[in-house]
Amino acid sequence: MDANQQAELQALAGRSLTSAEITLAGNRDDAGLAASLSFGLTQVVSKRIGAGSVLDALGAVSGAAFLDAMDSLSSTVSAIKWGLSLLNSGNFDVGSATSIGIVNTLVSGGTLGAVTIPANTISQATATALLNLAVVPLTISVDQVSNILNGA
Known part of the structure; x- marks a missing residue:
């Protein structure tokens, strides 16, 4: 993972990546990384x-x-x-x-x-x-x- 990719992932998650997430990216565990980045994220929807x-x-x-x-x-x-x-x-x-x-x-x-x-x-x-x-x-x-x- 290069610096631009890391910046894009951080922008997507709205925070810095953890060391564990950097390892997941390096190992190309895309599913694990997506789950980790999603943890705790919420959005407001029409209700x-x-x-x-x-x-x-x-x-x-x-x-x-x-x-x-x-x-x-x-x-x-x-x-x-x-x-x-x-x-x-x-x-x-x-x-x-x-x-x-x-x-x-x-x-x-x-x-x-x-x-x-x-x-x-x-x-x-x-x-x-x-x-x-x-x-x-x-x-x-x-x-x-x-x-x-x-x-x-």
Whole structure:
């Protein structure tokens, strides 16, 4: 493996290679290297949810508190009103940048439209549990590793 190949693999994994991964590359264990590079990697994907998913993910008390927060703000905050509409129809995408922004604003506070949302409307733990519904493992394929090591 040359320096350019190592740099490409590091860019793919988003980190430096370990000595064990350098050995795997030198031995051309492309499958083992792909598995090692993939370990712990995640990505956010589109994930449409409804109220039932919220209750399942957060539990009855925290789930209801999130839904109540959305409901109470929906009469004054247009973005929340439409988010709640999507949630009620099972189409609230917790992987979309807009939905992530809404959920994070409920934690950090801020302005949505002309309305200021108070900080800690929901807890960080609640937001994390909800947004994690859209987080899945990211797998680096053997072909990706092979193409880099083959100079393709």
